[in-house]
Amino acid sequence: MDPRVWIEKQRRLLACEENPVVKPWGGKIPMGLVFPNTYSVGMANLGFQLVYSMLNREQDVVCERIFWDPSEGFQPFSLETQQPLGHFEILAFSIPFENDYPRVPQMLGMAGIPLDSQKRLPPHPMVWVGGVTASLNPEPIAPFVDLFAIGEAEALLPELLQKYRFCKQQRASKKQCLEEMSSIPGVYVPSLYRVTYDKRGLIKSFRPVGAAPEKVKRRVASNLELEVPRSFVLGPSSEFESMVLVEIGRGCPRRCFFCAAGHLFHPVRHRSLDSLRRTIKEALKLREKIGLVSSSVCDHPELEGICKEVFSQGGKISVSSLRLDRLEDQLLESLVQSGHKTLSLAPEAGSQRLRDVIGKGIREDQILEAVNKILSAGIARLRLYFMVGLPTETRQDVEQTVELVKKLLHLGRKLTRGKGLERITLSVNPFVPKPWTPFQWHAFEDTSELKSRIQLIQRRLRPERRVQVLHEPPKWARIQSLLARGDRRIAMVLSLVAGGETWEKALKEVNLNPDFYLHRPRGPEELFPWDFIDQGYSKELLWGIYQKALARGSQN
CATH class of the missing domain: 3.30.750.200 (Transcription Regulator spoIIAA)
Structure with a gap:
């Protein structure tokens, strides 16, 4: 595809979106929020939507989205102002699936950005990575990445930005900046760790260099009541374009032995109905239906009240999957009324x-x-x-x-x-x-x-x-x-x-x-x-x- 045709396609897509954020770049930190999968998959990801909203609320940050497009034969561009990856100071990848790992070096390579993090110096952007995979096993892409955010965005992102601003003010080198950032709990800087292997190919040692911590503690949001992730931007081609997704809880008490989500998102936290009321009201101004998102929707102690709140405002509900042993008649009645x-x-x-x-x-x-x-x-x-x-x-x-x-x-x-x-x-x-x-x-x-x-x-x-x-x-x-x-x-x-x-x-x-x-x-x-x-x-x-x-x- 001709890049000019693709850019025009992006502009038309942006024009069809509801609530995108387009900010002037002057005097701001330009961050490219990269989802290494298609637009439809990325826009259905509440973690991606949450980070986009949090970054653009910062007065000195301009955040634009970048997606992987299988039809492209050229370097990716941002959706908001069609900027190439190399024009951003920071590329923040959000990666929920391991099978998206290959697209990290692919997208960097197509943009002419060095893959090896230690060879990537200014004016090339820093590469940050967050998402579920970062908290499970970031090592397969560690050589490409400057830092990983291990844990939840609400807990980590404000501190990361504050430390990055400090490094800019001090005119710190990239190496100095990464060393500073490694002091933030939940931040993993791969270049500050040395890995050795034995003759069998097993890891022999995994040691920090300098002041980097031996263990990186996964950060957890202390209060989910303060921020309710939802579909902040609605697009014409997302997987759930007919509804607004709202996260009502995080974690699952079951912790089935095969399930990463059950073990990763602990402790189990349910948002109160009181904290959800405003979000439900805002969501129903955009769409008639709300998609309730949680690892264990049926375990929410106020699920019946949430359903009643949505219906009282003339809305409908949707859920992705139900717990077999927690199917209440009221929930089923609500789903039937919603057209399931x-x-x-x-x-x-x-x-x-x-x-x-x-x-x-x-x-x-x-x-x-x-x-x-x-x-x-x-x-x-x-x-x-x-x-x-x-x-x-x-x-x-x-x-x-x-x-x-x-x-x-x-x-x-x-x-x-x-x-x-x-x-x-x-x-x-x-x-x-x-x-x-x-x-x-x-x-x-x-x-x-x-x-x-x-x-x-x-x-x-x-x-x-x-x-x-x-x-x-x-x-x-x-x-x-x-x-x-x-x-x-x-x-x-x-x-x-x-x-x-x-x-x-x-x-x-x-x-x-x-x-x-x-x-x-x-x-x-x-x-x-x-x-x-x-x-x-x-x-x-x-x-x-x-x-x-x-x-x-x-x-x-």
Whole structure:
């Protein structure tokens, strides 16, 4: 695409947005807020929206958004004033997904910005990274990044800006500035740490240089009542353009053993109805429907009151997924009144044995009862989330996924006098072991076996015309698993992939065996690339949970 055509396309998109912030640059700190995925995905991310709003509230900061566009064959430009990446003082990447890691070196390279952080000096911009992945395992992209913000934006961003202003006033060098910033709790500066490896390729040591802290403590917002993240900017092509997303809480009390969100966003915090009233009122001026966002919407103690507040102002509600054992009649009635035709549930596994192993905490009778309630409320379409490749999983467990779906179909016919469920959509995805969960030690399943298990489900459910089976390709889950638990050496692979090499060829070129990261067993004594982060709970605790889960699987 001709850059001039693309820039004009950006201007038209900006003109269609509601509430974008376009500020003059004079005398301000220009920051490019980069989301290394498409516009539609980025604008549906509340963390990205929150940081955009917080930065542009600062009088001496101008923040513009930058997205990855697969149709581009040239360097990216900002959306607001179509500036190239190199014109910003700071590029702040927001990265919620590991599979977006390759786009960091790709976007920097396309802009002519050096990839190696230590070779990147002014006038090249500093590169900051935040988002979920920064708090899980930032190491695969560490060589490209000047600093990572480990934790929540509300706690970190004001201090980062204050320290950056101080460094500018003092005319500090980049090295001096990064050393200053490393003193902020929650800030990780990769260049201030040295990593060594033993003959087996395992990390031997991970040590700070100078005054950098040995452990980087993840920062947590002390009071969520002060700031309510929502869709501040509404665009015509975002995933949820028909509603305003509002975060009603953060964290999940369940802490299923496979789930990074449940372990990362602790402690569990629910925003009070009083703090949400103003946001609900503002949101309903923009859209008729509010999307309630939380890792555990159904666990909110004032959920019924929130729904009533939205309805009292003439609005409707939407939720992404529901907890099976917390489906209240009032919530279902609210969703029906809001026009919901499909509800999403996450059994994760078909057998009770496997649900117990992964700490899901639900029984089959609860699943059947939940579907009973949903059908009785008048909703006849379901989306069910399952995984394959879970720890201790067998073919019999996969068969029981099929049997569970058939039981739900039978229940639907029974409750509706033969009419049945209109549609069940199964989303079947490979299990990816994540850092900071009890399953961080577990091996990723072989891709051929994952394909076989997915095909088994597809084959057994093919006669059921009302069932659709969707799945993520195992080859992409394999890449995600590689990035989720990779170390700094993976950055060399990412550089080659960003330049157009295939993953397999890039791994061979840098002499890295993917099996080392994917399939080998790990012991409790192994030093992980992410162990320098202090999450507020111990590695020993996670190992104990992992061992109990494996023992539970073998007993059953």
